[in-house]
Amino acid sequence: MQDIGLTSTTSAPMKMHYQNEQIVSADAEPKQQHLVDSKYPHFSPANYLIGIVLHAIESHKNVQISLPSQGEIFVWAHEEVYAANIKTEEFWRAPADQFQVTAIEENAGGLECNSMRPLHELLWSATFHASQGKLIDGCHKFDVVQFKRWPNLTRLPCTPNATRICAALVAHPITIMILRAMLKIDTAEICQIYSAAYIAGVANVLNRKKSETGAATNDESDSVPESSKIERKRGIMDILSLLRIKLGNQRPGY
Amino acid sequence: MEYKIVFAGPVGAGKTTAIGSISDIDVVGTEAKASDGVARLKVATTVAMDYGVLSLPHGEKVHLYGTPGQVRFSFMWEILCDRAIGLVLLFDDTRHDVLTEVDTYLKAFRNHIAASQGAVVVGLTRTEMNPQVDFARYHSRLADYGLNIPVFEIDARNRDDVATLLLALLAIIDPTTKRNKVAQS
Numbered sequence: 211m212q213d214i215g216l217t218s219t220t221s222a223p224m225k226m227h228y229q230n231e232q233i234v235s236a237d238a239e240p241k242q243q244h245l246v247d248s249k250y251p252h253f254s255p256a257n258y259l260i261g262i263v264l265h266a267i268e269s270h271k272n273v274q275i276s277l278p279s280q281g282e283i284f285v286w287a288h289e290e291v292y293a294a295n296i297k298t299e300e301f302w303r304a305p306a307d308q309f310q311v312t313a314i315e316e317n318a319g320g321l322e323c324n325s326m327r328p329l330h331e332l333l334w335s336a337t338f339h340a341s342q343g344k345l346i347d348g349c350h351k352f353d354v355v356q357f358k359r360w361p362n363l364t365r366l367p368c369t370p371n372a373t374r375i376c377a378a379l380v381a382h383p384i385t386i387m388i389l390r391a392m393l394k395i396d397t398a399e400i401c402q403i404y405s406a407a408y409i410a411g412v413a414n415v416l417n418r419k420k421s422e423t424g425a426a427t428n429d430e431s432d433s434v435p436e437s438s439k440i441e442r443k444r445g446i447m448d449i450l451s452l453l454r455i456k457l458g459n460q461r462p463g464y
Numbered sequence: 465m466e467y468k469i470v471f472a473g474p475v476g477a478g479k480t481t482a483i484g485s486i487s488d489i490d491v492v493g494t495e496a497k498a499s500d501g502v503a504r505l506k507v508a509t510t511v512a513m514d515y516g517v518l519s520l521p522h523g524e525k526v527h528l529y530g531t532p533g534q535v536r537f538s539f540m541w542e543i544l545c546d547r548a549i550g551l552v553l554l555f556d557d558t559r560h561d562v563l564t565e566v567d568t569y570l571k572a573f574r575n576h577i578a579a580s581q582g583a584v585v586v587g588l589t590r591t592e593m594n595p596q597v598d599f600a601r602y603h604s605r606l607a608d609y610g611l612n613i614p615v616f617e618i619d620a621r622n623r624d625d626v627a628t629l630l631l632a633l634l635a636i637i638d639p640t641t642k643r644n645k646v647a648q649s
Contacts, residue, residue: 358615377635
C-alpha cells in the first residue's frame with residue numbers, strides 16, 4: 211500500500227453534551243467548559259476525518275483510512291461505497307494528522323459487499339461527529355435551508371431532535387435562527403444536523419432576500435386558528451411530547 | 465384522549481414484528497394458518513388485525529393497529545385508519561415488485577394520507593440482504609404522489625429502528641415543525 215499522508219491541527223477529541231446553547235466537555239474543568247460561544251464558530255473539514263474522505267472523493271481514489279487501535283475505514287470512491295471497522299467514538303473526532311491514509315491497490319481484496327454502505331452516509335457521520343455543535347465552513351446561521359429528502363435516520367448518528375429538525379426543513383425553507391425559535395432547541399443541535407446534511411448532499415441552501423424571509427414571518431402571524439383547533443392541537447402536542455420522551459429516551463446514540 | 469397509529473404493508477413486510485418490538489403489551493394477534501400464495505411466504509398470517517399499545521404517563525395510551533396484508537382484506541384498511549393520527553407503511557425491500565406494492569398502498573390509503581396532511585412514514589425491511597438500498601426509487605415514486613416523507617431502513621425486530629420511525633411520524637404531525645405555527649408557540 212502507498213502512504214498518502216495528510217497533516218492538520220486541531221484539538222483532541224472529547225466527550226460532549228448539550229447544555230443551554232453550548233456544548234461542554236464532560237471531562238473538562240469548569241473554567242474551560244464553554245467550547246462554543248454565542249457567535250456560532252465554524253470548523254474546517256480539513257482538520258478532521260471528513261477532510262480526508264472529501265479529498266479521496268475529489269481525487270477519485272480508493273483509500274484505507276486508519277487510526278491505530280481505534281479503527282479503520284475503506285473508501286471506494288468510484289463505487290461511492292465505504293466499509294468501516296470503528297472501535298471507538300473518538301475515531302470520528304480525531305485530528306486529521308493522526309490518521310494513516312493508504313491507497314487500496316487494484317487487486318487488493320475488499321470487505322464483503324454486505325458490510326458496504328453508501329458513501330454519503332460516511333460523509334454525514336464524519337461531519338456530524340466533527341461538528342460538535344459548530345457549523346462547517348461554508349454554512350452560515352442565516353442560510354435559508356431546505357432538505358431535499360429525509361436522511362435515513364435509522365442508520366445515521368443523530369441528535370434528540372433530529373426528526374423534528376428534518377420534518378421542519380423538509381416541509382419548507384427556513385433559517386437556523388427561525389428553526390431554533392420554532393422548535394425551541396439548542397442552536398448547536400441544529401448546526402450539527404445542518405452541517406452533516408450539507409456535506410451529505412441532503413440540504414439545499416437557498417439564497418433569499420431578507421425581505422422575503424420577513425414576509426413569510428408576517429404571514430405566519432396572520433394565521434390564528436379557532437379556539438377548538440388550538441385545544442385539539444394542545445392535546446396532540448401533549449401526547450406527542452410524552453411519546454417522544456418514551457421513544458427517544460430508549461434510543462441509543464443520542 | 466387516546467390515539468391510534470396504523471401499521472400497513474404487504475404480507476411479510478414485518479408489521480406484526482414491528483408492533484411487537486415497540487408495544488408495551490404482547491401483541492394481540494389474529495394470525496391464522498396461511499393458505500393460497502401467502503403460504504409460500506410464511507406459515508401464519510394476520511387475517512383481521514394486530515393490536516399493541518404504547519402506554520404513556522397519566523394513563524394515556526397510543527393504540528397500534530396492524531392491518532392484514534392481503535389485498536382481499538383491504539376493506540378493513542380504511543376502517544382501521546379511522547381517526548388514526550398517522551400511518552406507518554412497511555415494505556420488504558427484497559421484493560422485486562416492491563414499487564408496485566408502494567403504489568397499491570398509497571392508492572388504498574390516499575384518503576387517510578390526504579386527511580392527515582401526509583402523516584405517513586415508510587420503513588424498508590430486510591435491507592440486511594442488500595445494505596445499499598436504492599432510496600432514490602422510493603423517493604421518486606413517493607414524489608409522484610406529492611409526498612416527501614421519511615423512508616428509513618428498519619429491522620422490524622429492533623425496537624430502536626421502529627422507535628425512530630415513529631419519532632419521524634410524530635415530528636411530521638407535530639404542529640411546531642410547521643413554519644406557520646411560530647406565532648402560536
